[in-house]
Amino acid sequence: MNLMKLLDTICPDTKDAESKDRFYSRRDAFRQFGDFGKKVALAAVPLSVLNAIPQIAKADTATLINVLNYALTLEHLEYRYYQLGLDAGVVVAAERPIIQKIRDHELAHVRFLTEVIANVLNGTPVAEPAFDFTAGGNFSPFSDYPTFLALAQAFEDTGVRxxxxxxxxxxxxDVVLTAALSIHSVEARHASMIRRLRTKKGQDMVKGWITGNSIGTLPAAAAGIYAGEENLTHAGVNVSTLTGIDAAGVSEAWDEPLSMQAVLGIAGLFLKSSN
Amino acid sequence: MNKELFKPQGLIQKADRRQFLKMGSLTVAGAGLLLMGCNDDDRMPSMPGMVNLGSGDVGILNYAYALEQLEAGFYAEVMKGSYFANANAEEKTIMGDLEKHERAHREFFKVALGANAITELEFDFSSIDFGNRNAVLAAAKTFEDLGVAAYNGAGQFLTNADLLLIAGKIVSVEARHAAAIRDLINPNSVDFAGDDLIDANGLERTLNFQQVLTAASTFVKNEIDFSQLPS
Structure with a gap:
């Protein structure tokens, strides 16, 4: 894809006045929303947000609810995983604060997404599924700390994608996009920390960033989590060719997305079959 | 030149913000003309030209390009300094990686923007002691955290989904960098995703154009006109 062709198709000034007004009102709503979010959980959503959001077409609201329920499912998985790990005592004392901090963020994401789906978008938040973090008896994350950290890395890198x-x-x-971006970068911080922690402990050689499509010492089943991360070409530009920077370095500099289908395939390994 | 123009956002009444931004460009342009008429004004030695980021998605990409130039310029200086020369293997690898990543981002935006790209900015990193580990890591933390907050704040203004995805591919790498740098400063602590950045909802802070460019202006010699960016 050629970026300049893309840019040629962008006509920000052609929006009619009405849609522009809606655009701005949503944006203003987010500013209040954002300020509000800093103070407390979303026990009461400002009226301005409730008034602004329904101006999105119903079909779009359905899409937003669907996407946020997908995100909520992943946050449920992450929160439950860390909580069970902490409960089981598998985390060494010196690193409990790190895992607790990550657990706290995942729980905050669960609560935040639940509130937005229910009270902003008037949808129904998905209930927490029943998880099987042994993946059918293949892993023992709650009795083996290296396995616990390895799966944590897998979940965080999957979450970012x-x-x-x-x-x-x-x-x-704008409200939902900015919130999603603000969760996305937190997941990336978690991923970087877990990856580097594993390497510092001699369990792997991974860096905070993803080199090529390397799974490091993760089990072969993790290949799907890193498939495509070796990409060097963005908007039609092969950045390694452009800069002379080696493929490893260029692949590290861009994280790649993953489709909902691929992510649910990965997450599905950890769902109880009774779900 | 006109830092007083860039008042903290909180001081500007919300209803007036868009109006302010429109006026901002006029005032900035006016100030530029005044300066041109004051060649003997020794308070402004060899001021590089005003850089206009432009409007719409191009403007947002130029904003990202400016930040990537800043980061790449910073790590290029790190490579030349005595902190890097004497750093341990882990920190040498990290600094070397970050230099490569930010240079790759910068060169990508330059080519992607083509004729729409802003000029190469001029920097002044003289306030950073590149022989001092603490100073280098503190500056790296500032730049990486700033980059994440800038991308997170600007995403909503992109109208093209493909460009949004490209920004998304970069911002998570900046967040990975930021977490690593923070962990070098305070190892095995919770600073990698500290409460100074992440609120009770687990959301990382966002910064607007004005906040980011004001922070960057400490190191950027060019005056940057962002008045045409979407608001």
Whole structure:
């Protein structure tokens, strides 16, 4: 895809006055929404947000609810995983604060997404599924710390790709897009920390960023989590050819999205079959 | 030149913000003309030209290009300094990677923008002691955290989904960098995703154009006109 062709098709000034007004009112709503979010959980959503959001077409609202329920499913998985790990005592004492911090963020994401789906979009948040983090008896994350960290890396890197893959599907709403971006970068921080922690502990040689499509010492089943991360070409530009920077370095510099189907395939390994 | 123009956003009444931004461009242009008429004004030695980011998605990409230029310029200086020369293997690898990644981002935006690209910016990193580990890591933390907040704040203004995806592919790498740098500063702590950045809802902060460019202006010699960016 040629970027300049893309840019040629962009006509920001052709929006009619009415849609522009809607655009701005949603944006203003987000500013209040954002300020509000800093203070407390979304126990009461400002009226301005409720008034602004329904101006999105119903079909778009359905899409937003669908995407956020998908995100909520992944956040449920992450939160439950860390909580069970902490409960089981598998996390070494020195690293409990790190895992607790990540757990806290995932729980906050669960609560935030639940509130937005229910009270902003008037949808029905998905209930927490029943998980099987042994993946049918293949893993023992709650009795083996290296396995616990390895799966944590897999979940965080998957989460980053999952949010990225949905950006275009939520861009109609500035509120939802900005919230999703603000979760996405937190997941990336988690991923970087877990990856580097594993390497510092001698369990792997991965860096904070993803080199090619390398799974490091993760089990072969993790290949799908990193498939496509070796990409060097963006908007039709092969950046390695352009810059002379080696493929490893260029692949690290861009994270790649993953489709909902691929992510659910990965997450499905950890769902109880009774779901 | 006109930092007083860039008042903290909180001081500007919300209803007036768009109006302010429109006026901002006029005032900035006026100030530029005044300066041109004051060649003997020694307060402004060899001021590089005003850089206009432009409007619409091109403007947002130029904003990203400016930030990537800043980061790449910074790591290029890190490579030349005595901190890097004497750093341990882990930190050498990280700094070397970050230099490559930011240079790759910068060169990508330059080519992608083509004729619409802003000029190469001029930087002043003289306030950073590149022989001092703490100083280099503190600056790296500032730049990486700033980049994440800038991309997170600007995403909503992109109208093209493909460009949004490209920005998304970059911002998560910046967040990975930021977490690693923070962990070098305070190892095995919770600073990698600290409460100074992430709120009670688990959302990372966003910064607007004005906040980001004001922070960057400490190191960027060019005056940047962002008045045509979407608002």
């Amino acid at each position: 999952a949010y990225k893959g949905q950006a275009a599907n939520v861009m109609e709403s």
